[in-house]
Amino acid sequence: MGEQQYHLPVLLHETIELLHINPDGVYVDATFGGGGHSRAILEKLSEKGRLIVFDQDEDAYRNRIIDDRVTFVQENFRHLQRFLKLHKATQVDGILADLGVSSHQFDTAGRGFSTRFNADLDMRMDTRTELTAADVLATWSEARLQLIFQEYGEVTNAKTLAQTIVKLRKTNPMRTISAFKAVIQPIVKGNPQKYFAQVFQALRIAVNDELGALKDLLAQSTPMLKPGGRLAIITFHSLEDRLVKNFMKTGSFEEAQDDPFGMETPPKLFRLITKKPVTASEKELKLNSRSRSAKLRVAEKI
Structure with missing residues (x-):
């Protein structure tokens, strides 16, 4: 390479x-x-x-x-x-x-950084750490999720997004990129590509502090x-x-x-x-x- x-x-x-x-x-x-x-x-x-x-x-x-x-x-x-x-x-x-x-991290499908591939929602830059993006979606409170989407991703409907994740995560586990995208598809605002990029950026910043x-x-x-x-x-x-x-x-x-x-x-x-x-x-x-x-x-x- x-x-x-x-x-x-x-x-x-x-x-x-x-x-x-x-x-x-x-x-x-x-x-x-x-x-x-x-x-x-x-x-x-x-x-x-x-x-x-x-x-x-x-x-x-x-x-x-x-x-x-x-x-x-x-x-x-x-x-x-x-x-x-x-x-x-x-x-x-x-x-x-x-x-x-x-x-390289974006282009390696298995790392879960990019919305272009389906992979596990991982996003850890250091794979020796515990917390993955899937863990954040599964366990963080609605208020905390709203805050990261608002602050780190400048996502327009951060509140609705956080509510949707918390409401549906029991019945729809979001362990992969495609599962997560399917859950939030109905509330995507504006250009879907840009929207997902902002959401993913927020998760990446949170996972890696x-x-x-x-x-x-x-x-x-x-x-x-x-x-x-x-x-x-x-x-x-x-x-x-x-x-x-x-x-x-x-x-x-x-x-x-x-x-x-x-x-x-x-x-x-x-x-x-x-x-x-x-x-x-x-x-x-x-x-x-x-x-x-x-x-x-x-x-x-x-």
């Missing part, structure tokens, strides 16, 4: 340029995926340079780069700090995370980066982008509130390298439709 089919790296040129790579430095690719970004970083590194990559996915591990400068950590990037310390990399020059699900993992990654990146080290994050939906934007600006995940009483603002952790997010060029959009929603933000540790 060639690199191209596995996963076209998004915003590759822009990311590498903005990471401002020091050839002798230590870099982290927190989302190895198909290895496209990692290979580009390695090209810029000298013999002294070092690259530590994270990916919890078994397929990504099988596709790893064999190079003395590369350390592969088969774990979720939310354990960044622990494993960097374990591998004697206490201060790094740059951290990159591309939060898109790799094309993607926003929790992103917060952990961001919080741990601060102590691990050297002053002058850069943090580059590529997001694919507004919730992720908002977390990254707020964190880079204020060191917190919430929007900064203007305080009329002039309470002390915490010292800034980062200098923004990108004032506005970088998005894909026309040329890239033509080559890779997945890049349409990608946003890259880069900040430098002060």
